[in-house]
Amino acid sequence: MTTLPAVEKPPTVLQDTPAARPKTGFRRYWHLYAAISPFYLLFLAFGLIPVGFSLYLSFHRWDGLGSMEWAGLAQYQYLLTDSDFWQSIGNTIIIWALATFPMIFLAMVTAVMLNSAVRFKNVYRFAYFLPNVTSIVAIAIIFGSVFSTNFGLMNALLQAVGLDQVAWLNTPWGIKVAIATLMTWQWTGYNAIIFLAGLQTIPSDLYEAARIDGAGPVQTFFRITLPLMRPVLLFVLVVSTVTGLQSFAEPQVLLQTTANESTFSGGPDHAGRTMVLYFFQQTFDNNDFGYGAAVAWGIFLVVVLFSIINWRLVQRRGEA
Amino acid sequence: MRLSRRGLLRAGLAGTAATALGGLTSGCAVPTGSTGRNMVLWYWSGGLSDTVVKEAKARYDNVVSLKAQQIGGYYRSKLITTMAGRAHIPDIAGLKGEDMASYLPNAGQFVDLRTLGADKLKSQYLDWKWQQAVAPDGSLIGFPIDVGPVVHYYQQAVFEKAGLPYEPDDVSKELDTWEKFFAAGEQLKRRIPGTYILTDVGSVFEMSIGQGTTRFVDRDRHFIGDGEHVRACWDRAVEAKRRGIVSDIVTGTPDSISATEKGQLPSQLNASWAAGDLKLQYPKTEGKWRVANCPGGPSNVGGSFLSITKACREPERAFEIITWMLNADNQAQGFVEAGLFPSTPASYEMKKLREPDPFFGDQITMDVFGPAAEKIPVAFNSPYDIALGQPIRDEIKNVGVLGKDPEKAWSDAMSKCRRIAEHLGVSY
Numbered sequence: 196m197t198t199l200p201a202v203e204k205p206p207t208v209l210q211d212t213p214a215a216r217p218k219t220g221f222r223r224y225w226h227l228y229a230a231i232s233p234f235y236l237l238f239l240a241f242g243l244i245p246v247g248f249s250l251y252l253s254f255h256r257w258d259g260l261g262s263m264e265w266a267g268l269a270q271y272q273y274l275l276t277d278s279d280f281w282q283s284i285g286n287t288i289i290i291w292a293l294a295t296f297p298m299i300f301l302a303m304v305t306a307v308m309l310n311s312a313v314r315f316k317n318v319y320r321f322a323y324f325l326p327n328v329t330s331i332v333a334i335a336i337i338f339g340s341v342f343s344t345n346f347g348l349m350n351a352l353l354q355a356v357g358l359d360q361v362a363w364l365n366t367p368w369g370i371k372v373a374i375a376t377l378m379t380w381q382w383t384g385y386n387a388i389i390f391l392a393g394l395q396t397i398p399s400d401l402y403e404a405a406r407i408d409g410a411g412p413v414q415t416f417f418r419i420t421l422p423l424m425r426p427v428l429l430f431v432l433v434v435s436t437v438t439g440l441q442s443f444a445e446p447q448v449l450l451q452t453t454a455n456e457s458t459f460s461g462g463p464d465h466a467g468r469t470m471v472l473y474f475f476q477q478t479f480d481n482n483d484f485g486y487g488a489a490v491a492w493g494i495f496l497v498v499v500l501f502s503i504i505n506w507r508l509v510q511r512r513g514e515a
Numbered sequence: 516m517r518l519s520r521r522g523l524l525r526a527g528l529a530g531t532a533a534t535a536l537g538g539l540t541s542g543c544a545v546p547t548g549s550t551g552r553n554m555v556l557w558y559w560s561g562g563l564s565d566t567v568v569k570e571a572k573a574r575y576d577n578v579v580s581l582k583a584q585q586i587g588g589y590y591r592s593k594l595i596t597t598m599a600g601r602a603h604i605p606d607i608a609g610l611k612g613e614d615m616a617s618y619l620p621n622a623g624q625f626v627d628l629r630t631l632g633a634d635k636l637k638s639q640y641l642d643w644k645w646q647q648a649v650a651p652d653g654s655l656i657g658f659p660i661d662v663g664p665v666v667h668y669y670q671q672a673v674f675e676k677a678g679l680p681y682e683p684d685d686v687s688k689e690l691d692t693w694e695k696f697f698a699a700g701e702q703l704k705r706r707i708p709g710t711y712i713l714t715d716v717g718s719v720f721e722m723s724i725g726q727g728t729t730r731f732v733d734r735d736r737h738f739i740g741d742g743e744h745v746r747a748c749w750d751r752a753v754e755a756k757r758r759g760i761v762s763d764i765v766t767g768t769p770d771s772i773s774a775t776e777k778g779q780l781p782s783q784l785n786a787s788w789a790a791g792d793l794k795l796q797y798p799k800t801e802g803k804w805r806v807a808n809c810p811g812g813p814s815n816v817g818g819s820f821l822s823i824t825k826a827c828r829e830p831e832r833a834f835e836i837i838t839w840m841l842n843a844d845n846q847a848q849g850f851v852e853a854g855l856f857p858s859t860p861a862s863y864e865m866k867k868l869r870e871p872d873p874f875f876g877d878q879i880t881m882d883v884f885g886p887a888a889e890k891i892p893v894a895f896n897s898p899y900d901i902a903l904g905q906p907i908r909d910e911i912k913n914v915g916v917l918g919k920d921p922e923k924a925w926s927d928a929m930s931k932c933r934r935i936a937e938h939l940g941v942s943y
Contacts, residue, residue, distance in 0.1 A: 258620065259595045259599065259617075260598060261621045276934075279931075339767075345770045366917070464917060482617045
């Protein structure tokens with residue numbers, strides 16, 4: 196509110212005498228800051244304050260309605276010994292790995308194909324991008340059908356090639372594979388488009404030179420395309436790490452069964468209970484808001500750790 | 516007017532400042548509750564009869580303007596966020612039955628309905644339902660909407676083919692205990708291979724717990740989930756698994772839908788409101804189903820309440836409205852329209868609730884639902900019940916689905932409960 200009176204006299208800034216020039220950055224550029232203020236005001240209200248509050252909350256016990264009770268570091272102490280939380284980290288990483296590596300491979304193949312497509316280029320691009328803008332809930336419901344035991348498409352395929360049925364949504368590994376497949380399907384097209392953009396920045400004279408030197412298509416791919424695509428590849432890896440570590444709706448919708456049951460339990464043996472799902476269960480099923488906040492900060496640290504690993508990978512490349 | 520860059524910047528600035536200022540000033544004056552003549556009512560889709568809500572609006576239009584709002588998404592978290600934020604709190608708020616335990620310790624946020632004369636109406640409502648809304652300090656925070664008596668839904672033709680009792684009265688009489696129900700399950704599987712009386716073991720455990728008067732945590736904040744009463748329910752679920760009468764189908768998947776339609780899962784133990792789900796999910800099976808008593812006795816799943824929050828400026832008026840909306844006549848309307856089973860026994864005798872239901876082969880289902888609703892045991896529901904029941908539920912699922920060793924599963928459940936109890940400050 197203090198900035199308001201100044202609104203009437205921005206001309207003073209423009210009428211500056213040379214003597215008044217050496218102003219500090221903020222006083223000189225405040226109107227520019229003000230112009231971009233909608234972003235940081237909104238960020239303050241809906242980003243920073245809630246983040247700060249969740250940190251405050253994680254040092255308390257709170258049922259969401261009554262009075263808060265100071266708990267010190269008790270929530271974090273419990274977090275460290277909570278085998279359910281560690282299991283959820285393991286689940287998340289396994290699902291992430293099962294989803295990301297096939298996804299990157301498929302996206303790369305798709306991108307190369309898109310790059311060499313002659314006709315209907317835009318139709319293909321649109322089609323591949325579509326899964327990414329489809330509602331995750333709708334996708335999860337469809338995948339629930341695809342992976343159902345007796346009438347699912349997946350088991351029909353397995354049986355067609357002479358294999359046994361798998362109770363996908365009833366076995367720990369089946370659940371993880373089902374969730375990972377869903378995520379792969381959703382993100383392949385999106386990343387293929389990004390790879391495609393990367394492919395198009397590679398100058399064609401490099402390929403021509405390779406051809407003249409007698410390199411085959413496989414050699415060209417591994418010696419030219421892949422090395423030059425590395426920055427794009429790392430970008431895709433970083434983005435899918437951040438999204439993959441926060442997977443929530445996929446297991447939640449895929450594994451919800453009846454109305455009488457918690458939708459956050461993640462199936463048999465909690466096989467599909469990811470970190471964020473566990474956070475939801477603690478907070479909204481058990482009304483343990485303090486512990487929920489501590490879990491959220493635990494998730495934050497895991498994501499930070501992975502971001503550092505990613506960052507180091509990028510850095511090392513820069514040095515080389 | 517010419518648009519200069521400077522002018523544009525200035526306009527943008529003024530606009531931003533005005534918005535920020537507006538936000539701040541209105542921020543200072545956000546009312547705690549409703550404003551003006553408004554009386555705000557929060558509920559969820561299907562939580563009240565639309566007709567009754569509409570009639571209540573018209574009926575009280577001369578005194579208040581009733582703003583009934585259906586809140587979508589995760590209802591409870593939206594309600595408590597609003598209450599914790601102390602802004603725009605509804606005057607009247609629906610409370611879901613399964614969340615009651617978590618509202619009761621915060622009874623101070625709601626008007627004690629006894630102070631408005633609720634006790635005079637007590638005799639018209641199911642006693643066990645009434646008790647569910649009584650807080651530890653004795654105050655009454657919710658007024659009963661509906662209840663969810665659990666019954667046994669079954670497909671008559673399949674039972675007949677398997678040589679089992681198939682008329683509702685006979686099923687109620689001859690499958691009245693879990694033991695007889697399990698034996699029937701064995702016969703069903705023997706006579707019609709591939710047919711299971713139970714979809715999963717969870718329902719046996721859940722309904723058995725609901726048939727008792729003690730759950731997982733007692734009034735003194737003591738964990739009792741390791742007691743005989745829970746262990747008996749556990750053993751019963753394990754026995755169902757051992758006797759091979761449980762399918763390996765996941766509820767809600769296309770598998771379970773197709774198996775149910777084909778009569779391979781001809782039986783469901785579920786609450787009264789599940790009748791609506793059956794009609795919606797299996798329209799092709801119309802006329803095949805019947806309703807009988809649940810083996811082992813009556814229990815309840817779900818059902819909800821209306822409360823008056825402390826932010827309400829006219830509690831007397833609000834009380835008048837909710838008691839009118841939830842009187843026996845309107846509860847009967849709620850059942851006909853939205854499948855909300857009345858908490859007012861007087862409704863059970865009403866003609867419109869005693870219509871033969873074609874989906875259930877023209878059975879008068881009230882003959883089963885009504886008596887079941889009146890005999891539901893009163894159990895104390897602790898706010899820690901969900902957290903401390905979950906490990907046991909999870910492990911029984913592992914036994915049922917993954918074939919985990921029951922003894923190992925029980926001891927895993929207990930050690931997890933012990934850890935959670937310690938964390939929540941529940942004595943073990």
